[in-house]
Amino acid sequence: MAAVRRGCPCGPASPQSSSTTLQADMAKYMAKTVLLLLFCQGIHADTTTSPESDPVVTTRKAAPKGQGQVIIEELAILTPQYIELLCNLTDIPNNPPYMTGYWTKDGKEIENSEETINRNNAQYILKKTFSIQARDLGNYSCVFRENDARVTFVLQVPVMKDKRDKPVVSYIGDSVVLVCKLKHMPNTWNWYKANNTEKELINVTADPLKYKILLNGNETKLTVLNLTEAQSGKYICSAEFDIKASESQVELKVLSYTEPLKPFVAIVAEVLLLVTLICLWEKCSKPKHSSSTADDVYSEQTSKLTHDESNGVENNTTRQRKLEH
Amino acid sequence: MPPSASTNLGYTPPDGGWGWAVVFGSFISIGFSYAFPKSLTIYFKEIQEYFSISYSQIAWVSSIMLATMYAGGPVSSILVNRYGSRPVVIAGGLMVGVAMVTASFGTSILHLYLCVGVIGGFGLAFNLQPALTIIGKYFLVKRPMANGIAMAGSPVFLSTLAPVNQFLFDQFGWRGSFFILGGVLFNCCVAGSLMRPIKIPVSKTTEDNISPQTAGQDESKPSGCSSKLNQFIDISLFKHRGFLIYLVGNVLMFFGFFAPVVFLAPYAKHQGVDEYSAAFLLSIFALVDMFARPGTGLVANTKWIRPKIQYFFSFAVTYNGLCHLMCPLLPGYIDLVVYAVLFGLAFGMVCALLFEVLMDLVGAQRFSSAVGLATIIECGPVLLGPPISGLLVDIFMDYKYMYFACGMMMLAGGVFLFIMNYYNYRWLKKEEKQRNAEELQIFSTKELAAIDEEIKLSIEEKLKD
Numbered sequence A: 001m002a003a004v005r006r007g008c009p010c011g012p013a014s015p016q017s018s019s020t021t022l023q024a025d026m027a028k029y030m031a032k033t034v035l036l037l038l039f040c041q042g043i044h045a046d047t048t049t050s051p052e053s054d055p056v057v058t059t060r061k062a063a064p065k066g067q068g069q070v071i072i073e074e075l076a077i078l079t080p081q082y083i084e085l086l087c088n089l090t091d092i093p094n095n096p097p098y099m100t101g102y103w104t105k106d107g108k109e110i111e112n113s114e115e116t117i118n119r120n121n122a123q124y125i126l127k128k129t130f131s132i133q134a135r136d137l138g139n140y141s142c143v144f145r146e147n148d149a150r151v152t153f154v155l156q157v158p159v160m161k162d163k164r165d166k167p168v169v170s171y172i173g174d175s176v177v178l179v180c181k182l183k184h185m186p187n188t189w190n191w192y193k194a195n196n197t198e199k200e201l202i203n204v205t206a207d208p209l210k211y212k213i214l215l216n217g218n219e220t221k222l223t224v225l226n227l228t229e230a231q232s233g234k235y236i237c238s239a240e241f242d243i244k245a246s247e248s249q250v251e252l253k254v255l256s257y258t259e260p261l262k263p264f265v266a267i268v269a270e271v272l273l274l275v276t277l278i279c280l281w282e283k284c285s286k287p288k289h290s291s292s293t294a295d296d297v298y299s300e301q302t303s304k305l306t307h308d309e310s311n312g313v314e315n316n317t318t319r320q321r322k323l324e325h
Numbered sequence B: 001m002p003p004s005a006s007t008n009l010g011y012t013p014p015d016g017g018w019g020w021a022v023v024f025g026s027f028i029s030i031g032f033s034y035a036f037p038k039s040l041t042i043y044f045k046e047i048q049e050y051f052s053i054s055y056s057q058i059a060w061v062s063s064i065m066l067a068t069m070y071a072g073g074p075v076s077s078i079l080v081n082r083y084g085s086r087p088v089v090i091a092g093g094l095m096v097g098v099a100m101v102t103a104s105f106g107t108s109i110l111h112l113y114l115c116v117g118v119i120g121g122f123g124l125a126f127n128l129q130p131a132l133t134i135i136g137k138y139f140l141v142k143r144p145m146a147n148g149i150a151m152a153g154s155p156v157f158l159s160t161l162a163p164v165n166q167f168l169f170d171q172f173g174w175r176g177s178f179f180i181l182g183g184v185l186f187n188c189c190v191a192g193s194l195m196r197p198i199k200i201p202v203s204k205t206t207e208d209n210i211s212p213q214t215a216g217q218d219e220s221k222p223s224g225c226s227s228k229l230n231q232f233i234d235i236s237l238f239k240h241r242g243f244l245i246y247l248v249g250n251v252l253m254f255f256g257f258f259a260p261v262v263f264l265a266p267y268a269k270h271q272g273v274d275e276y277s278a279a280f281l282l283s284i285f286a287l288v289d290m291f292a293r294p295g296t297g298l299v300a301n302t303k304w305i306r307p308k309i310q311y312f313f314s315f316a317v318t319y320n321g322l323c324h325l326m327c328p329l330l331p332g333y334i335d336l337v338v339y340a341v342l343f344g345l346a347f348g349m350v351c352a353l354l355f356e357v358l359m360d361l362v363g364a365q366r367f368s369s370a371v372g373l374a375t376i377i378e379c380g381p382v383l384l385g386p387p388i389s390g391l392l393v394d395i396f397m398d399y400k401y402m403y404f405a406c407g408m409m410m411l412a413g414g415v416f417l418f419i420m421n422y423y424n425y426r427w428l429k430k431e432e433k434q435r436n437a438e439e440l441q442i443f444s445t446k447e448l449a450a451i452d453e454e455i456k457l458s459i460e461e462k463l464k465d
Helices: A002-007 A018-032 A258-324 B018-051 B055-071 B073-083 B085-103 B109-138 B143-151 B153-185 B187-194 B205-210 B214-220 B225-232 B235-239 B241-255 B264-270 B275-300 B306-329 B333-396 B399-464
Strands: A057-062 A071-076 A081-090 A098-105 A115-118 A123-132 A138-144 A149-156 A168-171 A176-181 A188-195 A198-201 A211-216 A219-224 A233-240 A245-255
Touching: A057 A071, A057 A149, A081 A098, A081 A138, A081 A149, A098 A123, A115 A123, A123 A138, A168 A176, A168 B153, A176 A233, A176 A245, A176 B018, A188 A211, A188 A219, A219 A233, A245 B153, A258 B153, A258 B187, B018 B055, B018 B085, B018 B109, B018 B143, B018 B153, B018 B187, B055 B109, B055 B333, B073 B085, B073 B109, B073 B225, B073 B333, B085 B109, B085 B153, B085 B187, B109 B143, B109 B187, B109 B333, B143 B153, B143 B275, B143 B333, B153 B187, B153 B275, B225 B235, B235 B241, B235 B333, B241 B306, B241 B333, B241 B399, B264 B275, B264 B333, B264 B399, B275 B306, B275 B333, B306 B333, B306 B399, B333 B399
Parallel strands: A057 A081, A071 A149, A168 A245
Antiparallel strands: A081 A123, A098 A115, A098 A138, A138 A149, A176 A219, A188 A198, A188 A233, A211 A219, A233 A245
16 A cells, blocks of 8 residues: 555656656556555465475565666565565557666665566566565665666565654652553563664563553553663563564653752742732832822712702702792 | 613713723633633643543543532622632632642542543632623723623633643653643732722612512512522523523533534544644634634624624624535535634634623623633534534544534524514614603602692792792
């Protein structure tokens, strides 16, 4: 699925040329390519078997594009195995009767890997079976010499994607939980503490009060209890597969309680200062305010009184007028 | 000015001067109240690992805090009615600060529920209600503007607290961060100290302020335990026509109000947008919201909108609903950006006017009781809305039904408010006319009585002569 997505072009951005049509056509073909991915743990059968293989072989197909456009396939290898890598080149203009292709490992051409490929129904299939042991893991590329079309297969143990690049922070006397997760389940998990360049295995039975390890298939949790400052440093979780181990490291920082206390005290001091300032301002402006409010009260009351009085005055005048008349 | 109870203050609010400092204090209080529970989600993953619990268990912390903040409304109102805004806000600030500091030493998730959720929630409730109430005491003419500025605190604080929380987490872990956040929350006390009690003239108006609900009591004449309750909080509000309209409209609206915000980023990711662009959508939304709130306050303050502010609010709610109905029809990323901008505008408009229209309906005197009662009733739809929407998404495996449902709820609320407010305005005008006619009658009978008196006096004098 990954190859199919990568193969899809982003849009017709390049100028018209025969190579572009080739790319476009190959891209179209790419979209229709179906990838077979079969994992064998050495027991069950798969659908494609090479004629010479007795052990079961995994096949991986991909179709290269020319003109330096690189297609990358990531393969997770768990056990030592034979793997057949297949590159399928199509839609070459002129349809030459044969093409030459070779393989590279980590950028260096593999000796005696060059072969001539005959045309087969407008397809050129370059394939090779590799025996993969721990030392054989790396980047394998098939290259077609004529148009430099290539596919790179990255053969590696499963890599832990969600790494934490920032250190985990905890406090003296507290505990902390470090987690490692993988998509594929390893045989077992191991935790190490790194001391400069040395790796020291963490043994729960030796230190049951300090460490707890939880193994839960795809993930593992290391709980470090009763932290001390000396326990800061790098912790490495290692997923053990048959072929090799996959590692990821996380850094632990153990702080003392005085660390967050400093900003806390600073902020509380700021709060107290501001509250004091505001109260002082209020007290300072109070004498002016109190006199004005007294005036206000006075003016309020007087205005009320004048209202009543005016009513009374009006009555008086009307009465007087009545009397006069 | 609408013919409502807004002029029954008994004094002329300053509409400026120290009032702007009070608005700043309210800005801080409202900002912490709304933004803080949402900003805590950054710590959840770490706390989840630490206590070995599921995500829904840790998400309860935020939910309990929000629920307590809304449910604590009536308690807050009672305290504000008795003691005024300032002591309550200072007490609230102390409560929430101490709650966070205690939570940083917590040894189980229950501690967090109690400290952060319950005590923290009450602390925030003691910040929110008084902050809203005191604006009504200081402003009348410029009140929509003041409300808009104060409510802008929520998006500003959310945008600020998110990176600050991330920084604190990277430096100090969750315990240290909670400890320091406790200190930060003590700044609510600073906001509280700004909320100077208004210097009202001493005369008969003080009686009104101490027991504003006496007016309500005269109207309803309750008996027994309801009259005792009325001493603390104005229950007669439930007979107030405007308040009931507001409640029903808001309950309908809140069912569909917060869910689209919660699901904006997941919906974008579902449409194939990458994580950073989805987060950017939320930033756009928050930015537009930030400016829409004071902008709406400014618009609502104009002489054309102010008398008919209830219609403006109904329009904002309806516009919100229409936005959500259109959202599922927009496929691309650019369309989603446009939606985020329009939604931000709609959200800001509704939030800015939310409490202004309540003040407009019940008047500043009864506002503190009204807001307490309103928040505890709105508690239900606010908390149920996002989970029900989530359920809709899970059942139909598609976001568009959730958007339709939210849009329909808000449209229903908006249309209801429109229609009912039209009638309410008409009835209020009729009642005002009646009142004027009665006053005229009373005045004319008084005049007649006075003339009678004069005639009698003059006859007596003539007889004496």
